[in-house]
Amino acid sequence: RMAAAPPSYCFVAFPPCSKDGLVVFGKNSARPRDEVQEVVYFAAAAHDPGSKVECTYIEIEQVPKTHAVVLSRPSWLWGAEMGANEHGVCVANEAIVTREPASESEALLGMDLVRLGLERGATAKEALDVIVALLEEHGQGGNYYEDGSSCHTFQSAFLIVDRNEAWILETSGKYWAAEKITEGVKCICNQLSLTTKIDAEHPELRNYVRSQGWWNGDSDFNFSEVFSLANDHLACCSGRESLEKQGGDVSAQAMIDVLRDKDSGVCVDSESFLTTASIVSVLPQDPSFPCVHYFTGTPDPSRSIFKPFIFVDDVKLVPKVQSPSFGNDDPAKKIPRFQEKPDRRHELYKAHEWAQSLLENDQDKGQKLMRIMLDLEKQGLEAMEDILTRTEVLDPAEVVDLFYDCVDTELKFFK
Numbered sequence: 001r002m003a004a005a006p007p008s009y010c011f012v013a014f015p016p017c018s019k020d021g022l023v024v025f026g027k028n029s030a031r032p033r034d035e036v037q038e039v040v041y042f043a044a045a046a047h048d049p050g051s052k053v054e055c056t057y058i059e060i061e062q063v064p065k066t067h068a069v070v071l072s073r074p075s076w077l078w079g080a081e082m083g084a085n086e087h088g089v090c091v092a093n094e095a096i097v098t099r100e101p102a103s104e105s106e107a108l109l110g111m112d113l114v115r116l117g118l119e120r121g122a123t124a125k126e127a128l129d130v131i132v133a134l135l136e137e138h139g140q141g142g143n144y145y146e147d148g149s150s151c152h153t154f155q156s157a158f159l160i161v162d163r164n165e166a167w168i169l170e171t172s173g174k175y176w177a178a179e180k181i182t183e184g185v186k187c188i189c190n191q192l193s194l195t196t197k198i199d200a201e202h203p204e205l206r207n208y209v210r211s212q213g214w215w216n217g218d219s220d221f222n223f224s225e226v227f228s229l230a231n232d233h234l235a236c237c238s239g240r241e242s243l244e245k246q247g248g249d250v251s252a253q254a255m256i257d258v259l260r261d262k263d264s265g266v267c268v269d270s271e272s273f274l275t276t277a278s279i280v281s282v283l284p285q286d287p288s289f290p291c292v293h294y295f296t297g298t299p300d301p302s303r304s305i306f307k308p309f310i311f312v313d314d315v316k317l318v319p320k321v322q323s324p325s326f327g328n329d330d331p332a333k334k335i336p337r338f339q340e341k342p343d344r345r346h347e348l349y350k351a352h353e354w355a356q357s358l359l360e361n362d363q364d365k366g367q368k369l370m371r372i373m374l375d376l377e378k379q380g381l382e383a384m385e386d387i388l389t390r391t392e393v394l395d396p397a398e399v400v401d402l403f404y405d406c407v408d409t410e411l412k413f414f415k
Contacts, residue, residue, distance in 0.1 A: 006268070007030050014181070015285070020284075022251070022285070022388070023164075023283040024254075025090045026255040026279065027278065030275050036075050039071070040322055041068070056079055056111070063120055067085040071083035072297070075322075077109065077112075079111035079115040080118075085119070087122040087162070089122065089161070090160075090279075091158060091161075092159045092279070093158055098172040100173055108142075109142055110156030110157075127160050148338035156171050157171065166181040175202045177198045179197050180200075195224055242257070251282075252280050256306055259280065274299050277295070289394075290311070290388075292309070294380075295403070299352070307407060308384050309402065310402055315400055319347075355369060376413065
């Protein structure tokens with residue numbers, strides 16, 4: 001039996017379920033417990049004709065212009081688990097298992113496709129088109145984990161969101177189907193969720209599954225039923241109920257609360273997996289307001305704080321949430337890969353480990369620290385709410401150091 005996919009959860013809430021004309025997006029990234037995630041920003045860039053881009057395992061053609069992106073990613077790879085671009089597009093990836101074994105040969109990872117979609121798509125639909133075109137051209141495959149002893153491969157699902165709509169894209173090899181969402185609350189996790197409502201699909205999808213004998217063409221075409229392993233197709237989302245209970249009031253805070261919930265299983269903390277990073281994004285439907293993206297940059301959202309980031313020109317870089325770079329000496333870049341594991345912890349990650357040991361060894365001090373941290377987070381959320389409700393236009397100088405300052409303050413508290 002193939003290894004189970006890590007149980008990550010992604011959510012999106014649209015008005016009327018979310019408040020004040022906001023689209024709210026969130027994801028917990030469940031990954032191997034000791035894997036470090038970093039938060040990185042890449043400015044928009046122009047590229048020479050004929051230039052290439054080196055993804056995690058393969059090199060592909062670069063495009064003339066890439067958008068500015070902010071990403072939360074396992075620090076050994078090129079792509080991302082989740083992130084956003086300067087046009088208010090957010091993309092998150094889920095590893096899934098389908099009845100087709102995922103390819104071990106190195107191609108694009110689902111996580112590479114997250115970054116490529118963000119760098120190349122100015123709307124959710126454009127990002128979707130980018131992802132499926134690259135899937136067709138290069139395929140998906142290769143090890144999902146930094147593990148030299150065995151190859152863990154998965155198919156990919158994506159939640160792709162902008163200020164107006166979201167797309168759920170589910171793939172198996174190069175075949176895919178997608179559903180468009182414009183209202184209500186939607187959750188995707190590490191299993192197929194598309195059924196008979198399909199708004200876009202691979203042109204050969206139905207012929208292919210017929211030729212495999214998985215569908216006879218007589219019944220309604222149900223993507224999950226056709227592609228899931230026999231007993232795998234369950235309703236997955238315990239977090240969705242909590243969001244629906246908010247009754248038209250899903251805010252950044254409500255999304256954060258859902259991501260922190262261990263009882264529901266949304267916040268993963270198991271023997272093999274941990275929520276190693278989280279994101280919440282607030283996308284105002286009115287384009288005159290900026291989008292706000294909150295990142296933890298540290299494991300376990302129930303003891304991490306969500307720090308805001310807003311795209312502006314010359315945004316200040318934050319080396320304290322970036323892992324050390326090993327260049328071409330990185331064991332992830334050498335063949336055979338992953339022969340050793342370098343220490344990828346960044347400064348905030350290390351400070352967090354210290355705080356965790358404090359929580360475990362001195363309950364009173366630990367709880368006090370956590371209260372201070374949550375208060376800090378609340379101040380950030382309130383400041384962002386102010387930006388999203390005021391009438392005057394945001395001055396970029398006001399937020400150019402925003403994420404930097406939040407990380408800095410968090411580190412000061414830990415010290």
